[in-house]
Amino acid sequence: MVHLDGLQEKFAAKGLKVLAITNESRSAVDEFVTKTSAKHGIVIESGDSAEAFEVKSYPSAFLIGPDGRILWSGHPGRADEALMARAISLVRVAPELPSALASITPSLEKEKWAEARAKTQKLIDGGTLTTDEDKEAAAKLVTWIDWLAQSGVDSAKAEGAKGRWYEAVALLEGVKRDFKGLPQALEADTQLKAISADKAKKDDVTSYGKLLKAKATQREKDMKPKEALPLFKSIASKYVDTRAGKAAAEIAKQLEIDAGK
């Protein structure tokens, strides 16, 4: 954790956000912070990132690029400065806005990207931006929003190429919603329809969603192995050839062993 403070101190100003995440109690985290004097951000989550990231041991770290995709994963002690420099070279933060573009800020704060882009484009087209700095900032903002939208589409394509259609759909739905009216949102909609029309892809989306829901139910209700078993058995039998079906079968197998103990 001292390592994380060091990373934050050295790289935060260059665009690296350092976070530690756990689903333990607030009191456990407070005690930990008092004991270690940790200064980096800590997220106490309601979900289970360890499961979502398929973590096998603690601590595990992930360096996530500006497009939301993982650049590196491993033991935090292995994360060196060269790795951070690589990540920072990819950083694409929104440009600082001059006062002439102050009207865009509320849309950006609400993550209404398409609205922000439309307002900016209107200012550019209307000729109300008089200085070169204002024009340059406006052009940079439009480019940044386009990049943000396109990176969502590209990430979805990468997930699809790995057969992770549930993840692809989540990304595409985000692009469709957040960038409504932009070409990337139309592309996302087209891809969503194509996925929905393909039975194997649709089955992956449905079954993986059910698997995540079953895991969440088991966790939230603190279910005993015998109680949780039907949740996973039904997914395993209904979606035999999917990755969720296979994972559910493995979980059910383990639950049967645990129930017999």
Add this chain to the structure above:
Amino acid sequence: MRWKLSLLVVGATLALLAPCASAALGEGDAAPEFEGKEYVNTPACTLKALRGQAVFLEIFRTT
């Protein structure tokens, strides 16, 4: 006591030497979003809201 310490050292060394052994999601995979409910030393945030920045995320246990 000494053998316990040795095991710890060996274990820690192996963990450091094994790339990606501690995590199944790896390079190129989309990072799953988290649902934060409380935040310490940081304003509320999500991975989505941090797009554009690089994020070093450590999943840990206090015990």
